[in-house]
Amino acid sequence: MNASRTESAGFFVGRDDEMRLAEASLAKAAAGRGHVVLIAGSAGIGKTRLAQRLAEKAIAGGFAAHWARCPEEPGAPAYWPWRQLFRSHLDSTGADLLDAIGEADRSVIGAAIPEVLAHRTATGRSPALLDTAQARFELFDAITRFWQHAARRQPVFLIFDDLHCADPTSVRLLAFFAGQLADAPLMLVATYRDTDVFADHPLNDAFADLVRTPGFRRLTLRGLDRQESGQFFCAASGAVADASLVEALHDRTEGNPLFLQETVRLLIEHRDRTGSRAHEQQVLTTIPEGVRNVIAKRVRHLEEGARRVLATAACIGRTFDTELLIWLVADEELVLTSLEAALRARLIEPTKQEGELTFSHVLIRDMLYDDLLAARRQRLHGAIGEWLEAPERGNRASRLAQLAHHFAQAGSHGDAAKALAYARDAAAEAARSFAYEEASRLYRLALSLQREHAADDVALRCDLLLTLGRAEADVGAVEPSRTAFLEAAELARRHGLGDKFERASIGFEQANFRSARSGEASVSLLVDAIKAHERKDAARAELLACLCRAYVYCNLPDEAQRTWRACVTLARELGDPRSLYLALTAITSAGYWPWLLHERLAAGNEAWSIAQASSELEWTLADLMAYRLCDLLRIGDIAALRAALNADRRVSIDLNSLYHQAVVLCFETLLSINEGAFDRAEQQAEGALAIGQRVARDVASTAYGMQMFCIRREQGRLGEVLPAMQLMVRNSPTASLWRPGIALIYAELDMRDAARKEFDALRIAQAQAVPENADALTRACFAAEVCAYLDDAASAATLYCMLHPYAGATLLLDIGGPCLGAADRLLGMLSAVQKHWDAAQKHFIAAMDIDACTGARVWLAHDRHEYAAMLHARGLGDDRPLARSLLDAALADAKSFGMATLVARIETLAARIEACSAELAYPCGLTRREVEVLRLLAIGRNNREIGRVLEISPNTVANHIRSILEKTYTANRTEAAAFANHAGLLDA
Known part of the structure; x- marks a missing residue:
């Protein structure tokens, strides 16, 4: 986290570079080399807050801090800021220092700084001498010596706030003073508004002197960046802002802290007044009164x-x-x-x-x-539009957006038809150059103009909605895209516009599946479109392809596979590469149907070949690849996966598709987690979140949460996320989706009762035999780990049946993760809970082979630990060498990757195995402690002496001796001693 709250609120966001430089000057001042720091910037940029923050650091470091604020109102006496500094110092320390500097300096200073005379009655030269150059030099020199003396007693930190308002003489004194600080533990900080420093301002002369002064530094503050603006919003409001609000807030305020503070205050008032976050973008168009x-x-x-x-x-x-x-x-x-x-x-x-x-x-x-005045604005916009479209301005292509804006704003003083035409042309031009955000804005402008000036033209509105939906989809804004296509579909259906209805149905399904919504609404639209489309052509093939995918998102496997095969057959008959590409990729999204894994991958590979051979299909490449990437990871073909990732990255950047750029980063995050590169994974996850929130906030946040869960789990830091998860489960309407995660956290933190309560709430016995979607698969996988922790054999049998179809593959629960390594690890754990030792062993061996081949060394370490735990639980002495070997290998990787939780578990299990090995090495089941007691007993020690040697009580010794007699079938201490001798226990 960066460091500033608002100017008045006490928090601090941003300014890392400036603070680092200022703290370096502070450190040098503390070492006796005085420094001067000027902090420049516009009104409200955070100059005073930065000075306050630095003053806090100085005070913590032993400095005495004194403030002077230069008033903007006229009428303040000369030397007013310096008088404030003297007053502050004398009020806090008394007049002792005045005695130390001598009566001559007191008299000189007192002529300009009456506060000095208020503490000491001074006699000496007349204040009239201050009018001469010599007298002013002596005054400046005396004031400088005063603060040098003060700094030798205690380091001094002086702050001049709003220096641009200071009287010219005070500024000259500051420039003189700054040049005498080389050997003093004193730091001077001054803030000033550079927008108010004109050519004839006295600060300009001072700057010329200051830049030649050793230890001088000027910091110019600019607005906070987008990330810092989001942090500012969180700190000021106590709420989390989504990416779109942060971007709008930053664009509106340009990161100026004062403007941010006032604008956030307006947003908070809006939320308090309406109880809603709706229309916040509209609130942002208001200029707060304080800013105004x-x-x-x-x-x-x-x-x-x-x-x-x-x-x-x-x-x-x-x-x-x-x-x-x-x-x-x-x-x-x-x-x-x-x-x-x-x-x-x-x-x-x-x-x-x-x-x-x-x-x-x-x-x-x-x-x-x-x-x-509104009328004046309209007239001006109309005139500007006419000027821009004049023939002498040349080609209008570069000015289309400007022309659309000005003619639209001209109202009755403009040409609405011209505005609409320019808006459409500008939007199309933006889309051609992949500026989809701008295209979306312009299509919305065109829709607004159509509604106002051509409301009866239904076909035009449909076309605009379709192009808007496409632009939103291209940028990855799935929800706005879905909304636009749905409105277009309803309008086209109502007015019998068949071709437009088909396009809208296809566009809606594409947006719907990208937002991971259920496919019922898509099925309804597509079935109607297919019924009305009797021709066997490329359009019908595309409709069938979309219907197949919609059935996938309804979890209707029979309907999906039947439609898919009909679609592929039709496409092959048509001999159309694009139709075949769309047909083949239609089934690739069925990632949670394990029986289709290899058929899906074969279809994806064929579609990939078609796409590679046709540059015209480049725009569809990314749609295929998100799901092909998943299946490549599931089968463990990492080389093909990395090649596909590189291709997808290029396409997503070329097409400016934020959605697919985020997908690429998500997969790279998963690979980094699997490899144990947690720092790199965290950076990639944050990158994916930053991009993904701009187009699909909920999906991006969920993926980020899963990825950070996986990272923190391995680092042993789940305790950090537990409070947030508990709050989410209490307050979220979709709490059931988070229950498996919090149950697993409880298990990881060894909170057995809480884990049991959450696990029981999952109702495993009532779950479907095969997970119906990614959420259900996630619940089953997390539940499997909790089940193993709870040693719940009955639930283990149910979960084993649910997950067994995934044997032999890597568990990737969704595009955003998490990836849990080989499914066989979970199956082995569930088998071990049921004491099906042979099955468990086969699953663990399979898991190690899979995770080793895919380079998933994190999961390989888990496989080895769980396999060793199973061998230990089975209790066969011959298993111990293998268990030790597994744990040694797992421990080496776990330590090198920083897997704190697993390291602790491995060390605990290794200690238990060693303890069991030691115990079974002694005859008659004697423990190590009992053998120690027996050896002392055999050489004639009594219970008290044995207790003193072993640091245990005589009663505990007596208990051990009773156990020894029982285990060795001896009647007394003498016979027990003889047994020890014959058994060779005394030779060790």
Whole structure:
């Protein structure tokens, strides 16, 4: 986690680099080499909070910290910030230091700093001498010596807040002071608003002196990044923001902490008022009053004419063309003069494009835009649109989105048909260049214009919805895609638009399966579409392919396989490569039907060959590969899996498909976990989450949770996630999905009663014979491990039957994981619970072979440990050498990978095996402790003496002797001693 809360709230997010540099200066100051740090930035950027954080570090390191705040209001006396520093120091330490510096310095300082005279009555030269250069030098020198003396008593940390508001003399004194700190344990920190430092500001002269000063450093703060903005939201609101809200929040505030704070406050008020998180994106379009005040204050420095020019520029956009602005205002001199003033005020800044400027913050532009009269805005947008489409501007292709925006915003002053046409053309152009997010936005704009200006054109609306659904699907936004296709399907059905109904049904099914939803709604649409489509052509083949997959997601294997075979037959008859590709891949998503594993993989491999031979099918490659990757992992073909991953990565990047980029990272995470590279796996999991949350938040979060569960489990850190899991089970409407996970956590943490309670709630006896989907398979696998922990033989029999179809394969529960290694490990554990020793041994040997071949060394270590545990439980003496060998190999890997939990279990099991070996090496079943007692007894020691030697009580010795007599069939101590001699126990 990074470090800042809001300016006032006491938390700290971000600023890692700045804090590192500032702390380095602080360390040098503590060592006696004084440092000066200036913290620059715009209003609300977090300058004061960073200074506060640094002051906390300084105080913790033994510094005395003193603050001076420079007031923005006029009328403050000269040296006011310095007077505050003296007042703070004298109030906290008293007047002792004044005695140490001498009466001459007290008199000089007192002439400018009355607080000194308030502590000591000084006599000496007249304050009139302060008007001379010599007198001012002596004053600056005396003040410097005062703080040097103070720092020698205790390191000093001085903070000047809002230095841009300080009087010029105070600034000059600061520059002089900074140059005398080389040998003092003193650090001076000053914050200032660089947007308020113009050419004639006194700070500019001070900067020229400061940059030549040893130990000087300037830190310029920018906005927080997206991740830090999300952390800020969590810290400020106490809630977790989804990726889309964080992105919108960051885009709106650009990471300015003050703007973030005010905007988050608006969101919290909205949630409290409505009890809902709906319409939050709309709330983000509001400029908070506190932010508006900050911006208005900066804008008020401009002349009225300049403000009008900037408002006109705001209508063009955040970035605007100066030629266009001059054309709109029709007064070139006014425009240029106004822009020069705005540049000096840092309200705008140049871009790399000649003749183009941009507002320094989006909220500056938005506030100026909002303050325009609506009618004026519309007129300006219409005029801007006309300027942009003029023939002399050249090819319009690069300006399509701008034209659509301005004509759409022109209202009654624009051409709605023209706006709609431009929006469609711009969206299509964006989609062609793989800018699917922009395409989606523009199609939504076109839909809005159609609803407002062409509401009766149903065919047009259907086409727009279909293209929107496709754009959302291409970017991986499955839920918006699903919604768009469903609306298009219902509209097309209602108005008899057969071709559009087919396209909508196909698009809906594709979005539906990507969101892992049940397939009933898809089946309903596709069955109707197929009934109406009598031709045996490529369109029918595609409909059948989608119907097959919909049946898979309804868990209807017979219907799915029947439809799949009909689809493949039709595609082969047609001789159409694309149809055959779609037909073959239709069954690949049935990953939880183990009996189809090799048939699925054969179909996937053939489809892969077709795709490789046809570049036209490149866009479909990623759809196949997610499921082909799963099956390659299940059969353990890691070489083919890595080759497929590399190909999928290239395709997903080329197509800008965030969904498939996240899928690739998920698989790489699983492979890293299997290999024991947990640090790398954690980085990959976080990468997959960051991308996946942008398109499928719930799916991405679930996959991340599973992956982190696997990593933390191996690291022995499940206790860290237990509270969150318990809360989720209590509060989540889908708590049943998380129950197996929390039951396994309880088992891992050896919380037997809690594990039993959660395990019983799973109702294993009532489960289907074969898991019906990925969730059911996950429950069965987790339950199997808990069952082995609880030694529940009855449930073990049921779970064994459920999981036996997966024997010989690697258990991959879903695209996002987890991967649990060879299924035979769980089957071996369940067999051992039932004391089916031979079956357990066969399963463990199979598991080790599979996990060794796939490079899953983490699971191989688990296989070896569980196999050794089974051998120990079987209790045959001949098994012990093999058990020791298995544990040695498992321990080596577990230690090298940092598998803390498994290391502890291996060491415990090894100790038990050694204890049993030692006990069985002695005759008559004597234990090691009993042999120790017998040896002492044989040399004539009494119970008290034996107890003293072995550090046990005489009563315990007596108990051991009774056990010895019983086991050796001897009547007394003498006979027991003789037995020990004959048995050779005295020779050891």
